[in-house]
Amino acid sequence: MNDVIPGTDAGKLAATDLAATNTDAGDAPGWQRTLSNLAAFLRRRLTGDYEIDDFGYDRDFAETLMLPPLRWLFEKWFRVQTVGIENVPLGGAALLVANHSGTIAVDAAMAAVAVHDEHPQRRPLRILGADFVFNTPVLGPLARKAGHTLACTADAERLLTAGELVAVFPEGFKGVGKPFSQRYKLQRFGRGGFVSAALRTGAPIVPVSIVGAEEIYPLIGDIKPLARALGLPYFPVTPTFPWLGPLGAIPLPSKWLIEFGEPIATDGYPEGAAEDPMVVFNLTDRVRETIQQTLYRLLLRRGHPFLG
Template identity: 65%
Template sequence: MSALVGLLRAAGRTAGLEGEELERRVARTLAYLRRRVTGDYDLDAFGFDQEFTEEVWLPLLRPIYRHWFRVEVRGVEHLPAEGAALVVANHSGTVPVDGLMLQFAIHDEIGRHTRMLGADLVFSSPFIGELARKAGSTLAANPDAERLLSTDQLTTVFPEGFKGVGKGFAERYRLQRFGRGGFVTAAVRTGAPIIPCSIVGAEEIYPMIANVKSLARVLGFPYFPITPLFPLLGPLGLVPLPSKWLIEFGPPIETASLGASAADDPMLVFDLTDQVRETIQQTLYSLLLQRRSVFF
């Protein structure tokens, strides 16, 4: 135990902690580890581990968010301090790092956890699936989305899915199809507002110049990327390029006045889906004009 305390103190000093603050952090970490060992912690019905997320997951993302991508957030006033809302964002980057940065941004700005909706492949992957659930993600299915929204959860969806993450670099910042509008029906049925979110910066972290489809099929992946650095540089090629990120939340699109039955109107669902998609696309164009440099 004394060796562990010494190690924690050394790590704290490396992080710039001293005196009482260092001792508080050491005591807090020891208490956390004790609860982990004894199983004295809670998971919700979806497997979300709030303590793990706050004590381990988000602190791991903090230096990447603040010092590597230097994320700048706009439109925070459009995020609700309480109650349900559905954040709808563009998806890109070859590896879905944008979801992690968006998760940290929302918690850092308003202190709320957003519940990410992810693809089947995420939850069928060893280790990654369990980690995703602990950090608050769940399956991108309407029943799960409606359960979260009906319990006043702030929920996030990426309607482009793998079509957005796996598109080539030549198609950067061009939104892919938004599926059948399932996210709109979930919002309308629960009366949750839809908040468009535009993310600039993720497209440049792993510029995908080619997709080896045959190898992707063999491995069971939706795509197999070739970037300027991967696989040429091996594991070093997995380090994301330090692009400058901008995240902007748009004004909420209210759905409460429509009534739950409106979710069964295909034309209304189509129009709302198109409105959200067009809002995100136009905001992306605007942010790209405002960004002075990709990396600086």
């Protein structure tokens, strides 16, 4: 790490930085490597020897501590299959737009694992989240360390300009908190702010369709007074929660499919297209329709929600 040269931009993390940190013990058996890497990780934590970018993305922490448990959920619990990862650009900016469901935002985490693990460049996915996330103790700092940030124009454009892969879930709480009866029906797609950001930065839009998240916590009720008292957007009631207590927090093991659709170019539009509501609405509708149609197709392909 070149942190002894003054004036270098320490805020930018080169993709190769981490590879250089612990390449020792390369010929040792797997468990030995895991142990020595873990010891080195603890040492780096204790001495503060790691780098974060301007948004707080801590690659060392995210890849060592956060991705492994999510990867287990991804591979073993939800048996996620991905389609079309080649539609995610090898380098440079892109805006991934996905449907949102599942009572809590597990789908966002799974999309991040899909992009990181299946993409040949193992790119981090920078998710735009609700301010509620960054307001919450523990969750907020963890989301920052994982590279996510607030869903606002300034942050979206800054990340896209820096050539990052940015993901947005335009349905927001309307999507995650919708009742089970409305599963796989896309809600309103915000006000198209994400399309303006893509138009302004010329980043392609990749529609992402996620099937499987709807069944993990089937939402059959919402205790509104309790949600208000706790300051939550909704208080979920599922077939298992809160009846089974902490056990009810275990997601049902549905079968998941994630499809990355063909990129929609945004750089062919005339200057000022981001300020033209007609262009923005049309693009928003096009992205929304693509995802909705893909969802229906994927549902047919999946068959049984749990057996797949």
